[in-house]
Amino acid sequence: AQSVTQLDSHVSVSEGTPVLLRCNYSSSYSPSLFWYVQHPNKGLQLLLKYTSAATLVKGINGFEAEFKKSETSFHLTKPSAHMSDAAEYFCVLNQAGTALIFGKGTTLSVSS
C-alpha cells in the first residue's frame, strides 16, 4: 500500500538554526514526492518536488530535500530557520499519477 508518514507532528527551532522535517514513504512504484507549505490562514504552496531526476532537490525559500530510496525517506531541510518559516508542512506522494497521498503535516515553530 502507498503511504506517507511524517514522523513529527511538531518541530520547534530557534531562528538561525537548521530545520529538519522528516518524511518516510511507502510505494510500489517509482514515486514522485512533494513538500507543500501552508502558512496560517492560507492555502498550500508547493515548496519542491522530486520526480526521479536529481535526488537532491532545491526548492523555494532556501529549502531542499533529499530522496533516499534505500531509506524510503524524503526529509526536508533548511540550513538556517527564519521566523517567516513558521508554518505547516506537508509531505505528499504521487501514487503513479493516480492519486496524491498527503501526510498529516508537521507544524514548524520558530522562536527568536
Next chain:
Amino acid sequence: ETGVTQTPRHLVMGMTNKKSLKCEQHLGHNAMYWYKQSAKKPLELMFVYSLEERVENNSVPSRFSPECPNSSHLFLHLHTLQPEDSALYLCASSQEVAGGYTGELFFGEGSRLTVL
C-alpha cells in the same frame, strides 16, 4: 487577479441552510479539485474535475454537490450539513497531462465553514 480565488473566506450556516462555495482559477489550468482539511487529519480529496468532467468522487456524502460550469470555475453546493462538516475547504487547480496527476497543485486560501 492571479492564482486561485475562493469565496467566501468564512461561512457560518445552520444545518438546514443551503449555501455555495465558489472557486475561480486564473492560471489557465485544465483540472480543478475540492479538498477538505480538518484538524489533525490528512487532506481529504473530495472531487476532481478534468476538462470540466468529474473524474473523481471520493465517497463524499450527497449533501455536498460540486459543479464545474467551465474550466475556470468550480462550485461546492452545501445542503443540510452536519456539525462534523465544519472544516476548511480548499480549492486547487493544476495543468494535467495524459497519464495522470502531475502532483503540482495551486491552492486557494480556503473557505472556513462552520456548521451550527
